[in-house]
Amino acid sequence: MLPCFRRPAVRENVFMIRILLIDDHAIIREGFKRLFQASPSYRVVAETGEAAQAVQLARTRQADVAVVDLSLGNPDGGFALLRDFARMLPDVRRVVVSMHADPGVVMRALDHGAQGYVTKATAMGELVDVLDCVMAGGTALSSDVSRAVERPKTFGLTQREQETLRGLLSELPPKAIAADLGISVKTLYRHRTSLMAKLGARTTAALPRIARERGLLPPDS
Template sequence: MSAADASILLVDDHSVVREGYRSVLQKQPGLRVIAEAADGAEAYRLYKSEAPDLVIMDLSMPGIGGIEAIRRIRQWDKGARILIFTMHQNAGFAVQAIRAGARGYVTKTSPPETLVRAVMDVLAGKIAISPDIDHELALSRLGGESSAADVLTAREFEVLRLLLAEKTTDEIAETLHVSPKTVANLHSLIKDKLGVGSDIELVRLALRQGLLTEPDLGEA
């Protein structure tokens, strides 16, 4: 392990962003980027063929999202090491990712040193969480109020993500390879668990909990 470089698979749907990972990681001795993927399905395929020591992956991607990709990869290889590197500064996402099998969660606002440090920690077998998320997690613990989407299972969370992305039931069934009935069923179950009665309440709850990202457009 110490003789050869650690091999890394980069997954992000923004090619310029992958370029950024590369640039930062290349400066670090002992690391080598061996492959890149632009979505979860491609990541899964490449993981199976390349067997990298570490996957660095974004969460929000077209098609199957990051959470689902984690599950599939970990199903293939129980020992897979996956580090999530994302813009979502949200404890709920972090909880879901770790629960699905990720070994680390770092936000893109973190300085490059934090990412490098997290990479090293995960390769060493530790769990790595960036400081801002640590803080968020602590807050959500203290807040006590019926916490966010951590009452949802990974599957339910994934369906919720796709619903919020304005996908139809049939489209979601297609991407997850399940029956449309099942998606409708999960949709109903999600609303039940979150205690909302309509899709409208569902979206507004998601907004409050930061599950939806809208840019700040300022005043007109």
């Protein structure tokens, strides 16, 4: 049984729930469509691989829920689309289906407006379970990432990873940061890879913004 948070009484399915699929891989979209063809509650009314088309499609096809991949043209494409939906079409539910299981990525997606999160490594049937919860007004995650909602303040960063984060944000060259920390550049890069995974940062350039979002930096830093 998947965790379903803040779930009210289950609503009755008085109509077919209309899905907008947003994934830049046609073969993935085809797999989702076959899954929903076997469901009595859901119907795919539109699909696209372009984030720029998604909001307009949701409007014209009157989608009830958007199933969103995070990798849409650039590392932040899916996150930006979640924000657009939350701001422009708040009544359209938002469920992420992604290859990323890192807790930082999951929490960042929730922060940007996702109400459900399913990894592509889980059984396809879990997507329907998550959708059922989200359409009932709850928030749900697939079984392999459900612990991410605990949202620890330090996000599991070790003291050395926190020091590495501060060093990377100082804009000093890697060799100088490593020297300050008393470690090799190779070890510095290993700490950087680990903290990026924990924070859900897919590029080094994204670290300052994501660290602020996580409350690890003051807003004006």
